[in-house]
Amino acid sequence: KVDKPLLWRPSSVEARELCPLIASFLNRSNRSEMASSIVFSVPKCAHGNQPQRKTCVGVAAAVQAPRQKFGLGASKAFLSGSTPLAAAVTRKSPSSKRAQSLIVRAAGDYYNILGVQRSADTKELKRAYRSLARKYHPDVNKEANAEEKFKEISNAYEVLSDEQKRPIYDKYGEAGLKGMGGMGGGGQPSPGDFSNPFDLFETFFGGGMGGGGGGARSRSRPQQGEDERYDLSLSFQEAVFGCEKELETVRLEACSTCTGSGVKAGTRPETCSSCGGAGQVITMARTPLGNFQQVATCQTCGGSGQKFQPCSTCGGDGRVRRTKRISLRVPPGVDSGSRLRVRGEGNAGRRGGPEGDLYVFISVRADPELVRDGVNINTKVSIPYTDAILGTTVKVNTVDGPVDLKVPAGVQPNTTLLMSKRGVPRLGNPSIRGDQLVTVQVAIPTRLSKEEKKLIEELAAISEKAPGGQGKGWL
Numbered sequence: 192k193v194d195k196p197l198l199w200r201p202s203s204v205e206a207r208e209l210c211p212l213i214a215s216f217l218n219r220s221n222r223s224e225m226a227s228s229i230v231f232s233v234p235k236c237a238h239g240n241q242p243q244r245k246t247c248v249g250v251a252a253a254v255q256a257p258r259q260k261f262g263l264g265a266s267k268a269f270l271s272g273s274t275p276l277a278a279a280v281t282r283k284s285p286s287s288k289r290a291q292s293l294i295v296r297a298a299g300d301y302y303n304i305l306g307v308q309r310s311a312d313t314k315e316l317k318r319a320y321r322s323l324a325r326k327y328h329p330d331v332n333k334e335a336n337a338e339e340k341f342k343e344i345s346n347a348y349e350v351l352s353d354e355q356k357r358p359i360y361d362k363y364g365e366a367g368l369k370g371m372g373g374m375g376g377g378g379q380p381s382p383g384d385f386s387n388p389f390d391l392f393e394t395f396f397g398g399g400m401g402g403g404g405g406g407a408r409s410r411s412r413p414q415q416g417e418d419e420r421y422d423l424s425l426s427f428q429e430a431v432f433g434c435e436k437e438l439e440t441v442r443l444e445a446c447s448t449c450t451g452s453g454v455k456a457g458t459r460p461e462t463c464s465s466c467g468g469a470g471q472v473i474t475m476a477r478t479p480l481g482n483f484q485q486v487a488t489c490q491t492c493g494g495s496g497q498k499f500q501p502c503s504t505c506g507g508d509g510r511v512r513r514t515k516r517i518s519l520r521v522p523p524g525v526d527s528g529s530r531l532r533v534r535g536e537g538n539a540g541r542r543g544g545p546e547g548d549l550y551v552f553i554s555v556r557a558d559p560e561l562v563r564d565g566v567n568i569n570t571k572v573s574i575p576y577t578d579a580i581l582g583t584t585v586k587v588n589t590v591d592g593p594v595d596l597k598v599p600a601g602v603q604p605n606t607t608l609l610m611s612k613r614g615v616p617r618l619g620n621p622s623i624r625g626d627q628l629v630t631v632q633v634a635i636p637t638r639l640s641k642e643e644k645k646l647i648e649e650l651a652a653i654s655e656k657a658p659g660g661q662g663k664g665w666l
Contacts (some may be wrong), residue, residue: 301347301360309361313352320348416443416510416538416547423551425521427558431590431615433523437516440549443538444513446505451539453502453509460499463492470496510539519551524618526563529553560588566615566625573632574598589613589627596629604633 537547
């Protein structure tokens with residue numbers, strides 16, 4: 192931390208050579224607060240090669256948060272006639288005594304923005320960008336600073352994924368990128384400029400989310416139709432063995448009046464005069480640091496690049512809502528929460544784009560006796576205590592109908608008996624079926640007749656006389 196400005200009087204060549212070294216030092220500083228000022232004089236004008244009297248240029252840099260990077264490459268760019276990212280400049284005329292100053296604001300470190308190490312490879316950068324871009328896209332995240340955060344993420348990935356920009360950023364910071372040419376007087380983008388963040392998002396995710404300039408330009412291209420959802424309720428038996436269902440869906444179909452173009456019959460679309468068919472309007476602002484371009488969606492054509500009279504049937508959308516009946520084959524083994532995809536049965540696409548898909552979500556109604564557990568089925572059967580002692584055969588309800596089940600003699604209460612291959616067919620491989628598990632419940636009477644009680648007492652006496660008293664507690 193420097194409390195007083197350092198007086199530095201090198202030559203102009205030395206200044207240009209030493210600025211990157213100072214930038215490298217400041218970029219690698221992890222201090223939470225850093226303030227420094229370097230005052231130097233050069234024999235040449237800051238914006239040209241014409242000699243002038245000694246000019247005092249003050250450079251003040253402040254880093255307000257940990258790990259933020261500041262590159263004095265901006266000062267080098269300033270001296271060479273280029274422009275830093277954000278600066279406020281006051282000039283000193285030869286006859287004026289007012290000081291000339293250049294204030295450059297620091298931006299966040301691109302590696303910290305993406306949450307990766309400096310040694311991260313292309314796959315790590317791509318994975319981090321995909322995760323953060325989905326999280327902060329303005330169409331998904333409605334927080335006030337979501338769009339600004341989304342742009343920072345896109346700019347960071349654009350630089351770090353570029354083989355030419357990344358080494359420059361690692362050495363000089365963000366100011367070094369702006370020193371590559373910035374936005375010059377001609378208004379042409381240079382390698383240091385950033386592209387539209389929404390265009391970068393579309394290259395990863397296909398333009399499914401609109402927003403910003405990229406979403407506006409995508410309106411003039413063919414777009415896939417939206418997916419539709421249908422909720423289908425099935426009985427227990429239908430879910431186990433599959434079935435055929437007739438579905439009545441409501442979806443958007445191509446307008447027959449305008450054949451999906453959205454243009455009124457007998458008319459033709461015209462190129463928008465405001466944007467020249469680009470769908471965007473570029474405004475130029477001249478500042479002391481150079482010319483800055485701002486790209487915005489054309490308000491006249493809404494970003495499509497064309498003006499036309501809308502179709503009276505579809506209102507210019509090119510699609511109308513209609514009802515359609517389709518036949519759906521439900522495979523065996525589906526369960527509540529299963530999702531079936533019917534390709535091409537969603538909404539029609541715009542401007543000749545493909546149709547979306549129909550997703551059918553399954554819910555299965557419960558059976559009063561049978562309980563499903565994956566591919567197995569659980570059920571219960573109750574038998575009298577005499578049958579539990581002597582053994583018996585009972586009829587058990589299954590998905591295949593009533594089936595005889597042999598209960599062995601001496602079966603204990605809550606014993607589970609297996610009925611092989613009486614369960615649910617495996618989804619995708621119906622030839623393999625699960626089992627049915629039958630829990631045996633023994634019914635013990637609460638009241639006995641005198642004769643029943645006498646017989647049981649005689650049985651208990653006989654059991655006690657058995658060797659080792661094995662019969663005691665026989666039930």
